[in-house]
């Protein structure tokens with residue numbers, strides 16, 4: 001059976017942007033920035049996106065497109081009998097961990113959407129939004145229902161296939177989300193006390209940079225947000241024909257994703273300070289902050305409804321790119337059908353998510369890595385360890401396994417200007433060295 005393909009370069013762009021823009025930009029960016037002190041974290045994050053993220057993203061796309069295979073097969077094809085394919089297996093494991101918790105949080109978003117749809121969140125529930133959210137996520141049943149709903153939708157989209165299911169998503173919705181966020185940002189900065197939030201986000205407190213864990217958090221967030229280092233972008237690249245040009249697409253995706261994160265920060269942090277919420281509230285930050293904003297603004301109920309609808313769609317276009325990674329692998333390797341692969345693999349991810357979800361309530365005493373709960377541990381291992389490690393291998397593959405000519409050829413830069421040498425320098429030296437230093441210093445070796 002011939003491998004599937006994008007219908008057009010635009011289809012590829014939309015799908016890759018859809019993968020990048022998601023809960024990572026709004027939910028995860030704001031809570032990680034909040035936990036890591038704001039301004040200085042933002043600068044580190046931006047530096048990592050530009051110097052490591054975007055160059056390595058171009059590399060990841062080019063590996064998939066060159067090989068026209070899945071995350072394991074691509075390395076086996078391009079470098080037979082060499083150990084590079086280990087990145088592929090890491091990516092597969094990572095896809096389970098990430099979609100496990102991602103669909104739980106997407107389930108929370110779905111629950112919020114539902115509560116705006118039936119207008120019950122138009123005004124604060126008795127006890128306030130924070131308490132209502134707390135009651136919801138600690139409940140052993142209801143979050144699992146919404147988590148299951150979201151996973152079922154993800155499976156449905158993935159089993160209809162790359163061309164029909166994935167490509168069509170998000171053509172209208174992403175621009176709408178961008179416009180809505182800009183409007184919300186404009187409203188948020190008028191809130192009383194907003195300046196404090198803007199200072200928090202944009203005024204670096206340099207002393208934070210003495211803590212090595214901030215670097216790892218910023219690096220992990222850059223990778224997570226760009227969908228980088230897992231093989232999702234490799235897999236999407238593999239459905240692209242060789243006659244499309246990659247560098248401009250990559251830059252566009254990287255900048256777009258970063259724009260969404262910053263604008264989300266401008267929506268959330270002014271509100272965090274205006275409503276006296278702690279920026280260090282963790283993963284529930286947006287879920288307790290945003291409803292208060294919507295409650296206060298004119299027509300806020302409707303705005304909330306539209307916002308959570310779009311957030312769910314953004315999460316969906318990301319979750320399908322995560323499920324697609326093992327689906328593509330199992331289809332090729334074991335000859336499974338698309339429907340069967342999507343359903344079985346999605347179900348396994350669902351079960352991992354059940355553990356993450358119960359970790360919010362019934363199993364909240366369980367700590368796995370350090371003092372992290374189940375979801376926090378899955379997030380940490382996946383985004384702060386596996387993704388940057390995957391990125392490191394990708395950078396080494398493109399920078400060192402490929403010759404200069406091969407690397408320029410594969411990235412459509414055979415006749416590009418001096419920029420390609422900068423790119424190669426970043427991928428060959430800067431990215432691996434930075435990632436290695438950050439790893440070593442966070443385990444206390446440096």
Ligand code: PHE
Nearest residue numbers: 020022023024025224225227
């Ligand atoms: N980039 C996605 C987001 O920001 C999440 C994601 C991570 C998707 C890793 C694919 C791979 O929401």
Ligand code: NA
Nearest residue numbers: 020021024225
């Ligand atoms: Na993102």
